[in-house]
Amino acid sequence: MRTGIVYHPKYLEHEQSPTHPERRERLAYTLDQLMEEGIFDLENIVLLEPFEAEIQDVLEVHTREYVDFLIKTSETGGFIDLDTNVPVGLVDVALLAAGGAIRAAQAVIESEVDNAFAMIRPPGHHAKPHTGAGFCYLNNMAIMVRWIQKKGFRKVAIIDWDAHHGDGTQEIFYDDDSVLFISTHQMPLYPGTGYPYETGKGRGEGYTINVPLPPGTSDEGYFYVFEKVIEPVIQEFEPDFIAVSAGQDNHFTDPITGLALTAKGYAEIMKRAVNLASELCEGRIVTVLEGGYSVEHALPYTNLGIIAAMAGMDISNIREPENYLSELRWRKKYYATDRVVENVEEVRRIHSKYWECFGDD
Numbered sequence: 241m242r243t244g245i246v247y248h249p250k251y252l253e254h255e256q257s258p259t260h261p262e263r264r265e266r267l268a269y270t271l272d273q274l275m276e277e278g279i280f281d282l283e284n285i286v287l288l289e290p291f292e293a294e295i296q297d298v299l300e301v302h303t304r305e306y307v308d309f310l311i312k313t314s315e316t317g318g319f320i321d322l323d324t325n326v327p328v329g330l331v332d333v334a335l336l337a338a339g340g341a342i343r344a345a346q347a348v349i350e351s352e353v354d355n356a357f358a359m360i361r362p363p364g365h366h367a368k369p370h371t372g373a374g375f376c377y378l379n380n381m382a383i384m385v386r387w388i389q390k391k392g393f394r395k396v397a398i399i400d401w402d403a404h405h406g407d408g409t410q411e412i413f414y415d416d417d418s419v420l421f422i423s424t425h426q427m428p429l430y431p432g433t434g435y436p437y438e439t440g441k442g443r444g445e446g447y448t449i450n451v452p453l454p455p456g457t458s459d460e461g462y463f464y465v466f467e468k469v470i471e472p473v474i475q476e477f478e479p480d481f482i483a484v485s486a487g488q489d490n491h492f493t494d495p496i497t498g499l500a501l502t503a504k505g506y507a508e509i510m511k512r513a514v515n516l517a518s519e520l521c522e523g524r525i526v527t528v529l530e531g532g533y534s535v536e537h538a539l540p541y542t543n544l545g546i547i548a549a550m551a552g553m554d555i556s557n558i559r560e561p562e563n564y565l566s567e568l569r570w571r572k573k574y575y576a577t578d579r580v581v582e583n584v585e586e587v588r589r590i591h592s593k594y595w596e597c598f599g600d601d
């Protein structure tokens with residue numbers, strides 16, 4: 241399998257402050273690790289250069305007023321919320337991030353590669369039509385999905401497994417039946433939305449699926465959600481394209497969340513998503529980096545796991561940050577899996593009126 245990786249050194253330029261969780265080292269350490277592992281020397285790995293998204297493509301998702309605000313505020317610096325300030329020059333990096341996601345999709349559609357990973361920042365899934373939020377400015381995922389649809393791939397399934405609810409992406413597609421949005425996220429946690437009863441509205445009713453997870457949820461919990469919710473519903477939806485909002489803040493070393501997924505667990509769920517794409521849409525899948533704040537102890541490992549899974553490499557030897565395995569022991573809660581099972585049952589019950597696959601319990 242040929243896998244594209246979108247990356248640009250400019251992604252390291254964006255910084256809200258040196259101590260902000262969403263800082264440049266998130267990608268710098270990953271790059272070091274990928275170099276060390278010789279990933280870019282492999283002939284089935286293709287480095288893809290991003291371009292800036294066209295304003296026209298951004299306006300498919302965001303309001304003119306908000307885009308003008310970003311452009312103007314990027315000249316002087318400013319604020320969106322307490323977690324999200326606008327450093328000088330922000331809009332150029334934000335457009336390159338959104339364009340990076342489009343570049344990944346373009347490479348797949350034009351058969352340059354089989355699938356692609358947009359290793360971009362700043363992240364996007366909290367950004368709403370009229371505002372940024374939670375470290376996000378432009379909703380890279382949504383801008384890419386609208387671009388994909390314009391290329392003739394109407395039905396897109398989004399899997400958002402970031403530890404935080406993808407509230408921005410949900411809002412953008414809430415009344416849309418052409419985009420199936422599935423989010424797994426820790427609850428309670430920022431931004432406080434993402435309950436199972438948030439199912440979409442109008443034509444989009446049933447096309448938003450939220451699976452909240454308790455703190456301590458481990459690999460087993462995630463595999464269970466894939467088996468009972470994500471896989472069957474995507475099979476029934478029959479997408480033309482699959483897109484993954486791959487936040488990596490569910491890793492057991494992440495400092496701002498409480499989940500307990502391992503790097504190997506990431507590789508496994510990525511592999512499952514890749515398998516769904518092979519089965520349903522000729523392998524068309526793009527992964528877009530969202531959050532992930534364990535800069536040294538998770539991101540280099542989880543990003544590698546994702547790339548290995550996308551490229552069809554052996555994922556059995558994906559390593560964990562060994563010095564931190566003790567953290568996994570206290571973070572992982574065995575009773576969490578029981579709560580996951582309960583939540584999954586609730587999601588299936590609520591959605592059984594929309595999806596046949598949930599009706600046979």
Ligand SMILES: [Zn+2]
Pocket residue numbers: 402403404487489530531532
């Ligand atoms: Zn997150």
